[in-house]
Amino acid sequence: MPFTRITLHKGKSPDYLRAISESLDRALTETFDVPANDRFQAFNQLDHGEFVFDRHYLGGPRSDDFILFEIVGGKPRSTATKQAFYRRLVELLAQSPGVRPEDVMIIVSLTTREDWSFSNGVAWGVQTNGG
């Protein structure tokens, strides 16, 4: 149920993007209460000048490999769950494809189940009347 928009500079290989996708999916399923196969991601690959970020604000130093993950979820998560997810995501990204932890920024926003329709015009998690 989460959808993630992943923003980074252009120039990475398909394998690099695939590894980001895998590590994100694994971190979500391991720590963020996300079922297997619930994978929806869009990569925004930007030119220099299109992606603007401070190199040192509240962390870093950020390099040109900086990645922003914007994650929209469909149900609440506890503070502890969020913390565990952030830690696990940077850990897995460091392993594959090899992203420096300083280069990972994450923003979570949470909606409710009925704000989602996965397919066929059906609202998710809403009771329907029989008939």
Added chain:
Amino acid sequence: MPFTRITLHKGKSPDYLRAISESLDRALTETFDVPANDRFQAFNQLDHGEFVFDRHYLGGPRSDDFILFEIVGGKPRSTATKQAFYRRLVELLAQSPGVRPEDVMIIVSLTTREDWSFSNGVAWGVQTNGG
């Protein structure tokens, strides 16, 4: 007042995009309490490898024609309103440009009126002091 970001694979014709735009606008005005002419949309057309989605999770089977609609609205909507909108959107998209209902995913998120400025730096729906 809604703004919609529409994510899909590259390769569709201008007419196809225009038909998506029309069907979305019509579904919003018919079912989602959106006034005529309140149309704000951005298409994100992605390469293969940039758009990652499970083919079967909670619906589908999704094809390469899969489309994600992220809709930000400026006021609350009831569960029934959301359900009616989801149903109507897939119905209209099936008619024009001919999108399979299995290929439509929708995420709604709602803010408040004062979170919007449409033009000229003026907050929407906020009382201003006379003078």
Added chain:
Amino acid sequence: MPFTRITLHKGKSPDYLRAISESLDRALTETFDVPANDRFQAFNQLDHGEFVFDRHYLGGPRSDDFILFEIVGGKPRSTATKQAFYRRLVELLAQSPGVRPEDVMIIVSLTTREDWSFSNGVAWGVQTNGG
């Protein structure tokens, strides 16, 4: 702490984008309770047909230079703060790079501090246990 996605038509110069970035940053620090150096922005430059907007709805007339700012913040702001920010942003953009106030649309959405990790997998503003 805000992240801003800036959507506009393709075709502007690097200097034009840089001036938008500067004016946005200045408006945020002056009026929106944002610290210096807290700058995170992504530009989405779209082709004609990818960016759809009504020319007159609740403002305008909007031209091909129309810009949408989607700002995600990490803490609440008052109505007055939002109003001051909208006013200041259009004022600064009119000065540099010279954007017509009619061409500026802004959408704010607010999360909480723990929804943000700026770097290194650390949740922002969350007390950690010593040790």
